[in-house]
Amino acid sequence: MSLFLFRHRVRGFRTINIVLGASLLVLAVSVNLAKVIAGHQRSEISQVERDIGKQRARIRLLEAEVAHLEQPERLERLSRAYLDLKPVTATQEASIDSLDQIASAARPTAHPVSTGSLPVP
Numbered sequence: 001m002s003l004f005l006f007r008h009r010v011r012g013f014r015t016i017n018i019v020l021g022a023s024l025l026v027l028a029v030s031v032n033l034a035k036v037i038a039g040h041q042r043s044e045i046s047q048v049e050r051d052i053g054k055q056r057a058r059i060r061l062l063e064a065e066v067a068h069l070e071q072p073e074r075l076e077r078l079s080r081a082y083l084d085l086k087p088v089t090a091t092q093e094a095s096i097d098s099l100d101q102i103a104s105a106a107r108p109t110a111h112p113v114s115t116g117s118l119p120v121p
Contacts, residue, residue: 008015068074079085094102 010018076087
């Protein structure tokens, strides 16, 4: 069989030359196709890396903003200006034993719920 491929001719070309030429053509096309696909993937990877860099910069900016907004001096100034809050005095501090009394005093009194129906407007 292999001797047939080496000796047989089609329009002046050996059959083995035609088979090898076709294989070479298929190989060249597949290599070029793989390079094109790899190029597209490289561009997608670089785009994703740019997006990651932008997101990291945004994260740093937001962390800096949070650090600014959470400054104790700023919060104290705002609480005094808008809520009229003052620092806790020593007389306002509670011990662990007095927490039950504070909790019971802060608990709202229960109002009985009427079972009657509401008037329909």
